[in-house]
Amino acid sequence: MSFKDLHLIKPLLKAVAASGYAEPTLVQQRTIPFVLDKKDVIVSAQTGTGKTAAFALPILQQLYDKQDAPKKGKKIRALIISPTRELAIQIQQNFKTYAEFTNLKSLVVFGGASIEPQIDMLKNGVDILVATPGRLLDLHKQDYINLDYVETFVLDEADLMLAMGFIDDVKKIDRLCPEKKQTLLFSATIPYKIEELANTILKDPERIDVTPTKSVAKDVSQVLYYVPKQSKIELCLHLMRNTIEGNVLIFRRTKYGVDKLEETLSKNGFAVNSIHGDKPQSERQNALNKFKNGYVKILIATDVAARGIDINELDNVLNFDMPNVAETYIHRIGRTGRAGNTGKAYAMCSADEKSYVKTIQNAINVQIPVETEHPYPLDPKAQPVVHKRQGSKYKKGRKSEASKKKKKRWY
Known part of the structure; x- marks a missing residue:
C-alpha cells in the first residue's frame, strides 16, 4: 500500500515524499481512513509505530479546504494534548513538516518556558494547537485560548497522561471544547482507567490495536x-x-x-x-x-x-x-x-x-540469555536485603524525654 492509496491530497503526498517515507506503517494504514471519515478512534500503538502521522495527516487534510483564511482570522480547529513537553514539541514538528506545502499553521505551548512568546504567537492565529494540559488550562484561564471552534480533539499517550495525574485536566479540557467534535485517543496500553475515560469522551469509536505488547523486535x-x-x-x-x-x-x-x-x-x-x-x-x-x-x-x-x-x-x-x-x-x-x-x-x-x-x-515468552562472565556476579542464592526499621533516634540506653516525663507522675 502507498500513501496515495489512502486518498491523501497532493500537498500532503509531496510533504510525505520529501520526508523520505515511501509506504505507510500499519497504524497509518488502519487509522487514516477512519479519521478521514470523521469517526472517533481509539488506537493502541507503541512509540515508533508512526502514530503521529496517523492523526496528523488526516487532520491536515480535513483542515486544508479552509487554509486560505487570513492569519489573523485563524481559529484553533484541531487540538492535540500531550503529557510531556518533549512529546508536544515532537508532535508539532511533525505537523509543521507535513503542512509544508499548505498554509496551515500549527503551534506548541507547554510549561517550563516563558509564557509571553506563546501568547504572542497565539494572537497571530493558529489552525492546530499542540499543548500540555497545565499550560493549556493556564492560557485558557487568562483568555488567550478559545476552544469554541475545535473540530478534532486528540489525546496522545493517554496511559502516560493517566500515570502523570492529568486525567482530570483532560476531562476539563474536553468540556471546554464543543460537544460535537471528533475525538481520537492514542495510547501504548489501554488500562481500565483509560477505557473508562474513552467511554466518557468518545462516541461509538473505532478500535485499532497494532501493538505487539507481548513480543520483542527480532532485530x-x-x-x-x-x-x-x-x-x-x-x-x-x-x-x-x-x-x-x-x-x-x-x-x-x-x-x-x-x-x-x-x-x-x-x-x-x-x-x-x-x-x-x-x-x-x-x-x-x-x-x-x-x-x-x-x-x-x-x-x-x-x-x-x-x-x-x-x-x-x-x-x-x-x-x-x-x-x-x-x-x-x-x-x-x-x-x-x-x-x-x-x-x-x-x-x-x-x-x-x-x-x-x-x-x-x-x-x-523468551528466556533472556544470561551473561555470567563479568567482574560482579550475583550469588544465585542471594536474597533481597531487607532493611530493618530503624529504632528511636535516641541511642541505646538513653531514655527519651517523653519516657522521663512519664515516670515523673505525682499521685
Missing part, C-alpha cells in the same frame, strides 16, 4: 546480567569500557538515580547527558538534540521523560533498573533495532528484581 538481541545492587554502577562502567559500542540510552527508575549515574559516568570521563522531569525544558531539549546528533553517546532517562523520544539509529538500550511491568521493558528495548537496523538490549538485575525478570520472560 534486538538481549542479554541479562545478575549483579548485586551495590555493584550496578561498577558493572555499568565495566560495560561502557569493554562491551557497549555506539550510542546507548540508559533507563533508571528515579530522577535521583538518573542524576547519580550521570555524575558518576561524567567523573569517569564519559560524555553523558540526562533528561527527567525536574530539569528545565531548554536543558532537556539540548541534551536530546546532542544525543540525536551524535555529539553525546550516552543519554540517561526516566521512562516518563523518554516517552516519545524517536531516535532513528539507536545502537543500545541499557536497563540499569529492571522495570516491574513487562510492557515497559518491551517499550524500552523497542527503541533500538528499528528500520532494518540491529540493536542490543542490556539489563542488570539485582536480587530484589528477580521477580520482575520472571514476569517479563513470561510475557515475551
